[in-house]
Amino acid sequence: xxxxxxxxxxxxxxxxxxxxxxxxxxxxxxxxxxxxxxxxxxxxxxxxxxxxxxxxxxxxxxxxxxxxxxxxxxxxxxxxxxxxxxxxxxxxxxxxxxxxxxxxxxxxxxxxxxxxxxxxxxxxxxxxxxxxxxxxxxxxxxxxxxxxxxxxxxxxxxxxxxxxxxxxxxxxxxxxxxxxxxxxxxxxxxxxxxxxxxxxxxxxxxxxxxxxxxxxxxxxxxxxxxxxxxxxxxxxxxxxxxxxxxxxxxxxxxxxxxxxxxxxxxxxxxxxxxxxxxxxxxxxxxxxxxxxxxxxxxxxxxxxxxxxxxxxxxxxxxxxxxxxxxxxxxxxxxxxxxxxxxxxxxxxxxxxxxxxxxxxxxxxxxxxxxxxxxxxxxxxxxxxxxxxxxxxxxxxxxxxxxxxxxxxxxxxxxxxxxxxxxxxxxxxxxxxxxxxxxxxxxxxxxxxxxxxxxxxxxxxxxxxxxxxxxxxxxxxxxxxxxxxxxxxxxxxxxxxxxxxxxxxxxxxxxxxxxxxxxxxxxxxxxxxxxxxxxxxxxxxxxxxxxxxxxxxxxxxxxxxxxxxxxxxxxxxxxxxxxxxxxxxxxxxxxxxxxxxxxxxxxxxxxxxxxxxxxxxxxxxxxxxxxx
Numbered sequence: 176x177x178x179x180x181x182x183x184x185x186x187x188x189x190x191x192x193x194x195x196x197x198x199x200x201x202x203x204x205x206x207x208x209x210x211x212x213x214x215x216x217x218x219x220x221x222x223x224x225x226x227x228x229x230x231x232x233x234x235x236x237x238x239x240x241x242x243x244x245x246x247x248x249x250x251x252x253x254x255x256x257x258x259x260x261x262x263x264x265x266x267x268x269x270x271x272x273x274x275x276x277x278x279x280x281x282x283x284x285x286x287x288x289x290x291x292x293x294x295x296x297x298x299x300x301x302x303x304x305x306x307x308x309x310x311x312x313x314x315x316x317x318x319x320x321x322x323x324x325x326x327x328x329x330x331x332x333x334x335x336x337x338x339x340x341x342x343x344x345x346x347x348x349x350x351x352x353x354x355x356x357x358x359x360x361x362x363x364x365x366x367x368x369x370x371x372x373x374x375x376x377x378x379x380x381x382x383x384x385x386x387x388x389x390x391x392x393x394x395x396x397x398x399x400x401x402x403x404x405x406x407x408x409x410x411x412x413x414x415x416x417x418x419x420x421x422x423x424x425x426x427x428x429x430x431x432x433x434x435x436x437x438x439x440x441x442x443x444x445x446x447x448x449x450x451x452x453x454x455x456x457x458x459x460x461x462x463x464x465x466x467x468x469x470x471x472x473x474x475x476x477x478x479x480x481x482x483x484x485x486x487x488x489x490x491x492x493x494x495x496x497x498x499x500x501x502x503x504x505x506x507x508x509x510x511x512x513x514x515x516x517x518x519x520x521x522x523x524x525x526x527x528x529x530x531x532x533x534x535x536x537x538x539x540x541x542x543x544x545x546x547x548x549x550x551x552x553x554x555x556x557x558x559x560x561x562x563x564x565x566x567x568x569x570x571x572x573x574x575x576x577x578x579x580x581x582x583x584x585x586x587x588x589x590x591x592x593x594x595x596x597x598x599x600x601x602x603x604x605x606x607x608x609x610x611x612x613x614x615x616x617x618x619x620x621x622x623x624x625x626x627x628x629x630x631x632x633x634x635x636x637x638x639x640x641x642x643x644x645x646x647x648x649x650x651x652x653x654x655x656x657x658x659x660x661x662x663x664x665x666x667x668x669x670x671x672x673x674x675x676x677x678x679x680x681x682x683x684x685x686x687x688x689x690x691x692x693x694x695x696x697x698x699x700x701x702x703x704x705x706x707x708x709x710x711x712x713x714x715x716x717x718x719x720x721x722x723x724x725x726x727x728x729x730x731x732x733x734x735x736x737x738x739x740x741x742x743x744x745x746x747x748x749x750x751x752x753x754x755x756x757x758x759x760x761x762x763x764x765x766x767x768x769x770x771x772x773x774x775x776x777x778x779x780x781x782x783x784x785x786x787x788x789x790x791x792x793x794x795x796x797x798x799x800x801x802x
Contacts, residue, residue, distance in 0.1 A: 219360045220348075226671065227344050230367050231337045231376050234682030235330055242330035243686025245696025245728070249720045251379040252695070252727035255332035257300045257307055258318035259730070262327075265296030265319065298469045303732040306473075308480040312466055313420040314384045329696065329727075332379040339387035340367070340376035347588060350394045354401065355553065355592055361667055362591025365519075368674045371511030371576075371583045382577030384421035388414035390584045393430065396450070397556055405452060412455030416462035423486060429581065433563045437556050440534065490571045499574035504565050507576045511583055514617045514670055517609040518602075519586050522593035523561070526554035554592070557585040598663045607658055610666075614673050615651035619643045621677045625685040628692045691790040695724025698764075698788050698795075702729070705785055706762060706797055713757060713798070714764045715772075721791065725764065734761070736776065756780075758801045767794040 234240040246252040269275065272295075274288035300307045300315055317335035325331040344367045351359035366372055375383045395410020411430070418426035438447050471477045488494050512519045533555065561582045568578045602610070622643035626635040635643075650673045657669035681689070691697050698721070702712075712729055714722050715736035726733050734757055756776060765773070767787060773796065781799040788795065 223344070223348055223360060223363055226364055227341060227367050229675065230373060230678070231341055233678055234686060235333060235337060235377055237330065240682060241686070242328070243682045244689045245694030246329045246332065246379060246724055247693045247720065249723050251329075251332070252720075252723040253302065254310075254314060254381070255318065255327075255329065255379050256723070256727045256730075257302050258315045258322060258332065259327050259727075260301045260304070261296045261315050262319040262322050263296070264301065265292075268292065268295035294469070298466065299473050303726075308470070308474060308477050309485050310381050311420050311423055311481075312470075313417060314379075314381045317384070318379070329379070333377055336378050336380065336383035337376050339383050340372060343387040343390055343584065346391045346394060347584065350398065351588065351591065354398065355595070357598070358591045358595030360591075361594050362588045364667055364671065365515050365590050366584055366587040368671055369511065369515055369583065369587055370513045371507075371580060372587075373678075374511075375577060375580055380577065381421050382580050385418050385426060386577075386580040386584070388417035388421065389426055389429065389581050392418065393433065393560055393585075396430075396434065397553065399450075400446060400552070400556075408450070408452045408455050409458070411450075412452070412459045413462070416459045419459075419463050420466060423481065425486070429564055429567070432567070433560050436563060437552075437559050440555070440559075441552065489573045493572045495573055497573040497575055501569060503574050504569055504579050507579060508565065508582070508586075511576070511580075512586060514610075514614045514674060515587065515590055517613045518594070518606065518666075519590045521606055522590040523558060523586060525593055526558050526589050530555040530558055554589060557589045561585040561589070594663055594666055601663055602658060602666065607655060610670070611651045611654040611658075614654050614670060615647040618650045618673050618677060619647035621681060622646050624681070625688050628685070628688045695721050696728055698791070698793065699725050699728035701786060701788070702762060702795060709760060709762050709797060711757065711759075711761050712764070713761050715776075716766055716769055717764050717793065721764070721793070736763070756801075757798075760800045761798050763796045763798050765794055765796065767792050770794055770796075 228239075232239050234243045236242060246255060269292040272288045272292055274285070274292040276289060276293045278285045278289040297312065297316060297319075300310070300312060314335055317338075318332055321331045321334045322328075325334075344363050347366055348359045348363035351362045355362075367376075375386070392411045392414035395407045395414065399405065399407035399411070415426060415430055434447065434450065438444060474480075484494070509516050529551075533552075564579050564582045568574065571578070623635050623639060626639050653672070654669045657665050661668075702725075710729075711731055711734055712725055713734040713736055714725075722733050734755075736755060762785070763782075767789075770784075773782065777798065780801060782796050785795040785797050787793075
């Protein structure tokens with residue numbers, strides 16, 4: 176129960192130094208944490224670092240498997256381009272001032288110039304020279320920092336997500352080691368090896384920028400709830416502020432909703448009042464308000480654009496055409512938790528059963544004798560934390576997979592804790608076989624995925640079906656036998672092996688196929704080789720992910736043939752109306768099956784085919800200047 180955990184909390188406090196060796200409390204706390212890490216789990220921490228580094232960085236950075244896949248989708252290149260343009264504006268103004276963020280001296284002029292340098296290019300997100308007020312600035316700031324260190328590269332644009340996920344995994348390990356010892360390594364490695372975390376940790380997007388600090392903050396709040404130490408509330412307010420700077424008011428809303436639901440079911444309303452910690456509130460406001468106030472002052476339409484259009488209307492309407500069926504997030508969870516889906520479901524069901532049992536106990540006025548709280552609240556807290564975002568966003572008219580990313584870590588933590596709880600009795604046979612089948616199914620699909628990429632067919636060749644089936648059977652029996660022989664302690668190893676093998680197979684052997692079929696990087700590279708000095712770039716009836724990708728890799732604003740305004744519409748609508756053709760020389764990207772339209776669009780103009788990009792069905796033309 177909670178009282179035993181409180182007792183453990185007292186017993187594990189840092190030892191008091193000798194009278195002649197008094198340390199500062201913070202220094203003593205840090206020293207105690209380092210010592211406990213050394214004494215209790217040195218090899219665990221080494222394994223954690225090695226596995227997390229591989230799962231998050233293999234095939235992402237040039238020195239570790241190569242940056243195999245360029246930016247994909249519309250969001251990745253768009254956000255990366257915004258960070259690039261903000262950095263460019265920042266460097267330009269700082270160069271004009273001959274100043275750095277850190278003042279070169281204590282002279283008033285140097286300090287003023289440093290403040291102006293800090294403000295330059297860091298307030299208003301910019302895309303193609305225009306304000307882009309869809310998201311707050313945290314991702315852009317972090318990407319700007321990585322761009323300064325490593326250059327403007329697609330892989331460096333993904334480092335904010337990868338490093339944020341890395342911090343989250345470390346915090347899960349340390350939190351579990353502190354409050355639920357025994358399940359820390361399982362919880363951390365299950366989290367980092369599930370499909371949702373691997374995928375979003377490799378994306379140049381804001382989803383992990385919200386999920387990582389949000390989850391760390393929620394773990395911090397529960398640590399305070401269990402120990403009563405105000406120190407832990409720092410996590411809630413600091414990381415909650417970071418999450419608010421990543422995606423806006425959804426972060427405090429989700430945190431408040433989860434905490435209210437948890438405390439309401441436990442009838443501990445006084446804990447809500449004690450959660451409101453004035454130093455934490457001031458810290459939160461000091462971190463959040465300066466940017467929100469500054470961006471509103473520079474852009475009077477910010478409040479309406481961001482809060483109304485991109486928060487309220489995005490939830491209440493299908494304005495951005497992301498409608499999905501009601502059951503959508505159930506499917507996202509099942510896929511996102513792979514290959515741990517089966518054990519994760521069993522862990523959630525077990526935690527819900529425990530929670531229902533405790534709710535019944537709370538009706539008994541005696542509760543648990545000698546305890547001021549009924550039982551262990553951690554599983555109940557994790558279940559509510561996992562369910563609240565899923566239920567809330569199920570009612571949203573606009574649904575995207577990343578919306579429920581904050582629900583993944585509590586489920587994986589529950590899974591690690593569940594494996595620790597049943598370590599003595601072992602996995603039930605049905606659960607073992609079901610888990611092995613899930614691992615085998617994952618391998619079967621991933622082995623066939625390169626065939627789908629190359630040939631765009633749902634029915635692969637017989638040879639590939641046999642290879643995929645053989646790999647799946649091998650994984651199935653390997654997982655079953657490894658766990659049978661080694662017990663619960665080997666569930667982690669037996670499951671991680673197929674995950675690592677799948678990553679090497681996809682990124683190490685078929686990374687180029689992914690790049691050719693889903694990224695604009697090879698297309699931009701071929702343009703640069705065949706027509707290095709031809710600008711600008713135009714397009715017609717091309718998917719917007721390709722348009723944004725080319726804009727990033729060529730670092731130029733694209734021109735839409737189908738939109739006569741200065742700002743491109745970048746939609747997937749057909750170019751059925753009139754066209755607006757640049758008078759000068761330029762490159763044109765068009766679907767290969769629509770090249771017949773060029774005669775209608777370019778009467779009297781000289782043009783020639785540059786190359787055919789077959790993997791994505793595109794044709795590139797060189798259009799000469801109008802005579």
